[in-house]
Amino acid sequence: MPASPELAPPRPRWDDHAATIVASEPLGPHQRLVLAMPTLEARFGPGQFLNLSVPGHVLRRPLAPSRHEGTEVELIVTPFGPGTRDLVRLPVGTRLQALAPLGNSFPISSGDAALVGAGAGAAPLAWLAERLLRAGRTVHVFHGAPSAEDRTLVQTLYERLGLEVRYFSEDGSLGRRGYPTEGLAELLAGGAVATVYSVGPFALMRAAAQLAIAHGRPGYVSLDVHMACGVGACLSCAVQTAAGQKHACVDGPVFEVQEVVW
Amino acid sequence: MNRLEVDFLGVRFPNPVVTASGTFNFGREYAHLYPLRRLGAVTTKGVSPRPIAGAPTPRITETPMGMLNAIGLENKGVDAYVADELPWLKAQGARVIVNVFGDEAADFAHVARKVGPYADLIEVNLSCPNVHGGRLPFAHDPAAAAEVVRRVKGATDRPVLAKLSPNGPILPVAEALEAAGVDGFSLINTLLGMRMDLERKRPVLGNRQGGLSGPAVKPVAVRLVYELYRHTDRPILGMGGIASAEDALEFALAGARLVAVGTATFGDPYAPVKVIEGLERELEARGGRWVDWVGAAHTPD
DSSP: OOOOOOOOOOOOOOEEEEEEEEEEEEETTEEEEEEEOTTOOSOOOTTOEEEEOOTTOSSOEEEOOSEEETTEEEEEEOOOSHHHHHHHHOOTTOEEEEEEEESOOOOOOSSEEEEEEEGGGHHHHHHHHHHHHHTTOOEEEEEEESSGGGHHHHHHHTGGGTOOEEEEETTSSSSEESOHHHHHHHHHHTTOOEEEEEESSHHHHHHHHHHHHHTTOOEEEEOOOOOSSSSSSSOOSEEEETTEEEEHHHHOSEEETTTBOO | OOTTOEEETTEEESSSEEEOTTSSTTSGGGTTTSOGGGSSBEEOOOBOSSOBOOOOSOOEEEETTEEEEOOOOOBOOHHHHHHTHHHHHHHTTOOEEEEEOOSSHHHHHHHHHHHGGGOSEEEEETTSBOTTTTTOBGGGOHHHHHHHHHHHHHHOSSOEEEEOOTTSOSHHHHHHHHHTTOOEEEEOOOEEEOOEETTTTEESBTTBOEEEESGGGHHHHHHHHHHHHHHOSSOEEEESSOOSHHHHHHHHHHTOSEEEEOTHHHHOTTHHHHHHHHHHHHHHHHTOOHHHHTTGGGSOO
16 A cells, blocks of 8 residues: 655744754765754754855855754765865864755655665665654665765664665675666565655666656655755755746755656 | 934935845745844845746856856746735835846836835846847847836836946946936846866856856956946945945945845845844944945045
8 A cells, every 4th residue: 555655744944053063074985974053943854954054165055964863963975066075174163054954854654665875865865764763664775886985874874773775886896786776676576565765866866766656656856956045045946846846945855756857 | 323224216224235136035035034124125036027937957056255146037927926925025014126127128117017016116137138139138238228227217106226237338338227217226237157067068057157146256346336336326236245244335435325135145044134233333333324435435535
């Protein structure tokens, strides 16, 4: 029987919160940052994001946490441009500002869940996995990377939850050679009744979405579109949907796979 | 004594700090942070006669001390805003500057007529392409720009500001607009620029080129405000990279009577209010009023 997502709770209003870096450690090519955000009373839902200041940069960087415990918010940052490169170099103790909480979150499936991610897309998926496990769901995880480089990331985010991750690498250096959608295809072809969740490169999310649709399963993706304000004012993060143009920051970043014009 | 109070074309502003068009939408996103009437005014996102979907993504990218945007003038069209956002914005007690644009002069007038009841000032965006002028921006064609202003002036009793582009000579355009009856000027709009993606070997922006804004453009903006002030007796709304009270005072010295905070709001949603509070402190410390600073750099030594 198809999963029916719980109705999302009303969103607390965002504000600009102080965020102090209390831990920063490399996880292969990624960096794990922990922010202390004592004034943030609202809890992040998995998929929601914050818009984080980076000293010396005009724009903030939108990032979806991998965990929110007490006053601490955990982020995975992959340096790929000037802003993220500067962000991962900041020392512990650096005071930043973060608009939070922003956007919508993944609904919790009523049955099994299949998580398909790559790179730092594992961050919101791991936070989702924690919530799914707490709700008593069975969680299948498929993670992809170019090589074995994401091993420590996966260990840190998923294995602490006691989850077994099926790993796919393009060069075959860890897990199976290939893409994580191959694992999803086998799971669904085997008759698994699972809700599909995917965060990663656009092509990966599209492939995961097509599999969910083909098997008549509900599916959700988190669309990563360049944004400036993060709150619906600048209209940068346009997303084409069956219901017309929407904006990832306020209408998403989580979208139902049938809704997105792929 | 309110040191920041300023009269601009017959409208009283409690302070000279307004938002810049396109950086604040219609204010609703920020209204839970501070009362919008605390601002000098809210300048709306550009409004056209019909809805516009906008440009392909990516629509923004950061650059050294600035950003490029090519939103493509996305908006819901004038009727949606008159039905919803503009009455709401007026009900907040905010002063409102409505930014209007269109494909041809009659479009500008159509929008200005409809938004007039909600506008304290009308700002005419002359940087959009003129479909009857080879898609050359109105701002680069003095005659076409003057026709826009004439039509808008005929359509509304509200004061009309022309927003000037820094991507061509401004003085010939300003002169033609004065002859057409423009009430004041706002400047600068963004500077055209481009950034390349080394992986894709293509421009980053979906629209290829975009408008540069932020602190990187501030010296260009200050110079153009200074230059225009020398040639006009009409008031100026100055903008370009303003992020602090000191920045605002630079624009005042150059000749800006109002100032807009734009890109800084993306980095800090409280930026417009912080500029206002900074000006209160600066002028308290220095013992002057805002209006004493307007154009003060032009007085003989």
